[in-house]
Amino acid sequence: MSRIAAIMYDFDKTLSPKDMQDYAFSPEIGMPAEEFWRRCNDLMHENNMDSILAYMYYMVKMAKEKGIKLTRQMFRASGKNVRLFPGVTEWFSRMNEYGRSKGLTVEHYVISSGIREIIEGTEIAHEFRRIYAAEFYYDNNGEAVWPAMAVNYTSKTQFIYRINKEVLDVTDARRLNESTPEEQKRIPFTNMIYIGDGLTDVPCMKLVKTSGGHSVAVYQKEGGEADRLIIQGRAGHIAPTDYREGSRLDTTIKAILDVIAANSATTEAYIEDLQSAKLREYAEK
Numbered sequence: 624m625s626r627i628a629a630i631m632y633d634f635d636k637t638l639s640p641k642d643m644q645d646y647a648f649s650p651e652i653g654m655p656a657e658e659f660w661r662r663c664n665d666l667m668h669e670n671n672m673d674s675i676l677a678y679m680y681y682m683v684k685m686a687k688e689k690g691i692k693l694t695r696q697m698f699r700a701s702g703k704n705v706r707l708f709p710g711v712t713e714w715f716s717r718m719n720e721y722g723r724s725k726g727l728t729v730e731h732y733v734i735s736s737g738i739r740e741i742i743e744g745t746e747i748a749h750e751f752r753r754i755y756a757a758e759f760y761y762d763n764n765g766e767a768v769w770p771a772m773a774v775n776y777t778s779k780t781q782f783i784y785r786i787n788k789e790v791l792d793v794t795d796a797r798r799l800n801e802s803t804p805e806e807q808k809r810i811p812f813t814n815m816i817y818i819g820d821g822l823t824d825v826p827c828m829k830l831v832k833t834s835g836g837h838s839v840a841v842y843q844k845e846g847g848e849a850d851r852l853i854i855q856g857r858a859g860h861i862a863p864t865d866y867r868e869g870s871r872l873d874t875t876i877k878a879i880l881d882v883i884a885a886n887s888a889t890t891e892a893y894i895e896d897l898q899s900a901k902l903r904e905y906a907e908k
Contacts, residue, residue, distance in 0.1 A: 626887055627727065627810050628728070628815075630718065630729060630816045630876070631731075631734050632733050632819075633734065633818065634756070636821065636843070636864075637841055639705050639706060641656070642656070643705050644656070644659065644682070644738075647701030647705075648701065651701070652689050654685070659685075660678075673773060674775065676770055679757060682767075692765075692766050693767035694766060694767070695740050698743075698744065699740050700744060702742060702748070703744055705745050708865065710868070710873075711747060711866045712747060715750040718731075721880060722880055722884075725883075726887070727887070729880070731751050733756060734755045734756075735755070735756040736757060736775060736779070737756050737757065738759075739756035755774060755782040755785075756774055758770070758772040759771055772793065775823075776822070776824070776825065777826050780826050783815070783827060784799060785799060786810055787810055787811070787812060787815070788809065812834035815834075816838075816876065817831045817836070817838045818841060819839075819858075829857050839858060839861070840860070841872065842862075842864065843864050
């Protein structure tokens, strides 16, 4: 049984209070965040576009109009302006240490519809084994010209399968779709925790929860989407976006890690007993 636990996070409004574009891109083009997102939504509805492709297109369009070069360096620099919820910066080392105390290796992954390069510029980027998010294709001048990867609410689920099977290269579709025996999957669904804040996380939450894993809905204000996720059975746990030690989220994730560790130990003991019984049976013949 795997002794690895994977904690997977949405980013915007899960680890950070607002959409990442609100901290840097909107101010850069001199447009209020509400106006930027309204225009993206209008573009989406008027052209029957995917919402992620709509905002990526609009970023490129507005940057050209304002004479701003959208480069990896610019995005990563803007990531330094992204604020995080209380306790996030200390969260990862604390979960890692708690996992070790239970005999588990804890790995962290981001699965976000935001911009990967912005996340890479944040102070917590080094904490993640992989960051799966929307990306741009850059021309010979290093400027963003076209989406290379758009991650919407349904396409997010493919990354959970990638983590499950250890097929982390996003260009490898063949191995991802090949049949893999359960015992060969590096991180079983039962060892997975998905943390998200809203409707865009529903497919991931439902996939993890119905496959035996754990989904946690987080919220900034009570009475929002997180409540509905619990009522509708999409998530199994709910907690405020407070990542400090002793918070409800802290104690919830530690309790889930306790369950994962106990299940792993029980399964290992069962396998050892089964193997011993088979050896005894073979010796008696």
